[in-house]
Amino acid sequence: MEFWIIVTGALVATACGILGCFLVLRRMSLIGDAISHSVLPGIVIAFMMSGSRDSLAMLLGASVLGLVTVFLIQLFQQSGVQADASIGVVFTALFAVGVVLVSLNARQVDLDLDCVLFGEIAYVHWNTMSVFGIDGVPKAVWILGITLLAIFLVIGLFYKQFKLCAFDPAMALACGIPVALFHYLLMGLVSMTTVASFESVGAILVVGMLIVPAATAYLLTERLSIMILYSVLIGITCAVLGYYAAAWLDASIAGMMVTVAGLLFVVALIFSPSHGLLMRWVKRRRLVGVEA
């Protein structure tokens, strides 16, 4: 069982690690946060319509809502609402609708708000699904695997477009790259990942996995491709270390994974050769030494 928990965590980390880099670089970390919350009504509606949790409908419903979120935020911004305000309004409102929907349907549906928010990675291996005659693989692993495949495919094929859109969207547009399309493609992938991950790490902690490893990797390198690699490796490290730390302390596994991510971020912040506090302090000391 521990094997599947770690695999699930690593898949979440990989998917989030890749997308997180683009979010961090485009200064859209908050949009990841917004999407992860506002997909809740999508999940509940899809759940009510399909009547089961074993359904890809949930993945679809939530992805659609993720795109609706991004679209609404954009719309509000264009009509003059401040960026942070429009993000805040959209995601809290949609999340609230989700909470209401969950409470209204509490009797018919056993969708536990706690597990939506905090995940239940410890139980992933209970819920297996047989695909192509392969048995015994947890459903979460299948869904995360498919999501990850989609990410590899889309980012792999259009890496140069995503990079230019992140660095210089005006130039990208002038070159004829459909910037809006790639924006929504990225947001669609973020929504999909959020939903695929929500069952295992929950809607709140997925934001941690989206942002923290990517922000840590940002401190450690000066190449986008390496940043993505580091972000994934850091994420996987968090998944593994987090699992064992949680087992040792008998604490929440998903919580521990993100806690480890936070710790690694602090370590990077202090020791990073380029951005690190320590290096800055050393340099300042040297300057003072020269002047004295």
Add this chain to the structure above:
Amino acid sequence: MNQRNRGSEVSPLTVEGLTVAYQKKPVLRNVSFEVPEGKLIGIIGPNGAGKSTMIKAILGLLPRVSGETEIYGRPYKEMRRKVGYVPQRESVDWDFPTNALDVVMMGRYGHLGWFKRPGAKEREIAMDCLRKVGMADYAHRQISQLSGGQQQRVFLARALAQNADLYFMDEPFVGVDAMTERAIITLLNELKAQGKTVLVVHHDLATVKEYFDWVMLLNVEMVAYGPTEDVFTKSLLHQTYGGRLAVFDHEDEAILVDSR
């Protein structure tokens, strides 16, 4: 390249009745002009005159209220590869994890189509362009570790990599050292010698006569446009800048200072 257009008399850029507004009030009103081929053209006007806005609207980066633009007689969409763009330096995040060579290679993306990845050929072109702006030694330097002038030269190299015939440069001389300024103007003259057309947004009135063949004076509306000696006059400058202009006479030569 571009023999067909060079032979014929098609203007690199014609703009007809261009009006652009962010909200209700136009920041660019009814601007029309035609650009002669193979000239360096300075776009001059006070802050907020709509210079950047005009370039962005021509490049399709902003919706326009009205107006037609043509590049070598065709819509911009069909002529993207003939156009190079150097945006204002502050328009991008220089902390982005990438190096100078990589940024210059981005100039090739428009030529690669949807799926082709930049490879050895693009790398070679990019190195060449870095060499032309005297930045070959900094190819692998992280862009945040470059000085303002060096960053501007990287942007210029990226535009060169686009291998265009018509260039738009938004304030390439702002915040650069004297050496970079000389490097840029040398490069502009090389481009001109190759028959390319360059429109440059420029702030330093003292160098306008020296740098540009033609001048456009812009302040929301077009104030004047034509060969520098006809247009770059005290009275027209006063008309463009209003009270914000101080004129000092200095050894018979009128030196104009934009007192922002």
